Amino acid sequence: MAAAHLPTTEFDQTDLDGSLEAAAEMAQGEPEAPMVQLLDAEGRRREDPTFGPYATDLDGEALKAFYRDMASVRRFDQEATALQRQGELALWVQLTGQEAAQIGSGRATAPQDYIFPTYREHGVALTRGVDMSELLKLFRGVANGGWDPTATNFHLYTLVLAAQVPHAVGYAMGIQRDQKMDAALAPAATVAYFGDGASSEGDVHESMVFAASYKAPVVFFCQNNHWAISVPFEVQSRIPLSNRAQGYGFPGIRVDGNDVIAVHAVTKWALERARAGEGPVLIEAFTYRLGAHTTADDPTKYRHSAEEDAWRAKDPLLRLEKYLRSEGLADDAFFAEVAEEGKQLAAYVRKATLEMANPDIRSAFANVYAQAHPLVEEETAWFEKYEAGFTDAEGENA
Numbered sequence: 001m002a003a004a005h006l007p008t009t010e011f012d013q014t015d016l017d018g019s020l021e022a023a024a025e026m027a028q029g030e031p032e033a034p035m036v037q038l039l040d041a042e043g044r045r046r047e048d049p050t051f052g053p054y055a056t057d058l059d060g061e062a063l064k065a066f067y068r069d070m071a072s073v074r075r076f077d078q079e080a081t082a083l084q085r086q087g088e089l090a091l092w093v094q095l096t097g098q099e100a101a102q103i104g105s106g107r108a109t110a111p112q113d114y115i116f117p118t119y120r121e122h123g124v125a126l127t128r129g130v131d132m133s134e135l136l137k138l139f140r141g142v143a144n145g146g147w148d149p150t151a152t153n154f155h156l157y158t159l160v161l162a163a164q165v166p167h168a169v170g171y172a173m174g175i176q177r178d179q180k181m182d183a184a185l186a187p188a189a190t191v192a193y194f195g196d197g198a199s200s201e202g203d204v205h206e207s208m209v210f211a212a213s214y215k216a217p218v219v220f221f222c223q224n225n226h227w228a229i230s231v232p233f234e235v236q237s238r239i240p241l242s243n244r245a246q247g248y249g250f251p252g253i254r255v256d257g258n259d260v261i262a263v264h265a266v267t268k269w270a271l272e273r274a275r276a277g278e279g280p281v282l283i284e285a286f287t288y289r290l291g292a293h294t295t296a297d298d299p300t301k302y303r304h305s306a307e308e309d310a311w312r313a314k315d316p317l318l319r320l321e322k323y324l325r326s327e328g329l330a331d332d333a334f335f336a337e338v339a340e341e342g343k344q345l346a347a348y349v350r351k352a353t354l355e356m357a358n359p360d361i362r363s364a365f366a367n368v369y370a371q372a373h374p375l376v377e378e379e380t381a382w383f384e385k386y387e388a389g390f391t392d393a394e395g396e397n398a
């Protein structure tokens with residue numbers, strides 16, 4: 001049989017039939033599926049009968065605080081990128097473009113909720129009160145984690161795609177059981193962050209089945225930033241990701257991920273539901289990764305600049321700025337003050353990074369198991385001997 005007759009293992013765009021056009025639209029950022037939006041790309045407020053009421057408590061001060069958060073984390077992202085370019089970090093994972101999805105959702109969480117991030121959730125970390133310099137320890141290679149997750153209920157970054165999603169469901173099921181034992185505990189939920197690419201992992205499927213069966217208090221928060229490194233979203237799903245929730249038996253909502261007000265409202269609704277025992281929700285935040293996948297990636301190799309330009313026009317910071325200015329809620333002085341705060345944050349994280357102490361290399365062995373283990377002891381001894389081979393006459397490590 002000629003090779004041409006064998007089924008191809010390549011992803012075949014022509015196989016999409018009618019959805020090809022829809023996929024093209026989605027790549028340009030005009031979703032064919034309904035999407036919750038409370039602030040459009042021009043900075044105008046929109047009505048929404050279901051989620052609008054979840055945004056009525058957002059006054060001028062609250063919206064300015066959202067802007068401040070989004071601007072701070074964007075400035076932080078720029079500084080971390082510069083640090084990597086200068087050789088001070090091994091790698092950096094940029095979040096630019098996703099600020100509204102992260103600040104809007106993070107600010108909807110309560111202190112008792114527990115957050116399970118990927119590796120890109122710097123904005124959520126900011127909302128949880130993590131010291132932003134600590135996020136850089138992993139990327140400088142001086143820590144396996146970098147911060148104490150129990151201090152802010154913000155778990156360590158997970159680089160193995162989707163591995164944190166079953167953790168979030170398991171933790172949520174633990175919350176359920178704790179509450180059965182102690183009714184005085186404050187209602188709580190977990191949030192599992194993951195990407196459009198990670199949505200294809202079996203872990204996400206298993207997690208959703210468990211969460212649905214047990215009505216676990218978990219919010220699945222998928223940032224559909226349209227790319228999984230160089231693989232476009234259309235390869236991950238032939239339907240809007242939010243539609244998948246129906247198959248598991250819980251609500252799925254697609255929200256404009258560049259609209260901080262809508263993201264906040266939808267996440268608040270989902271968390272309140274989850275804490276009240278009504279089960280999980282899948283939120284698909286429709287957004288875009290404006291930068292590279294990481295500082296080790298070059299997106300010009302696989303996507304057109306026209307697509308980036310189309311999304312730049314939907315910038316989450318710009319649209320909130322337009323709204324704040326048009327409503328007379330913020331003026332030049334406010335934006336200058338925010339820029340100054342960003343500079344201070346950047347200077348702080350730079351100084352902290354350069355001052356990070358190198359860890360004792362043996363500490364890597366110390367945390368393999370909770371108790372001593374003969375194999376770990378053997379490997380530590382081998383490594384100590386190996387390291388000693390570099391010691392000079394003064395006993396200093398050369």
Ligand SMILES: Cc1ncc(C[n+]2csc(CCOP(=O)(O)OP(=O)(O)O)c2C)c(N)n1
Pocket residue numbers: 120159160161194195196197198199225227228229289293
């Ligand atoms: C289990 C696993 N497979 C592959 C990788 C390599 N990898 C790292 S990031 C990434 C793409 C993830 O895309 P997405 O889930 O959309 O998240 P994004 O990076 O866009 O935020 C891949 C394939 C990994 N880290 N873990």
Ligand SMILES: [Mg+2]
Pocket residue numbers: 195196197223224225226227228229
């Ligand atoms: Mg992605």
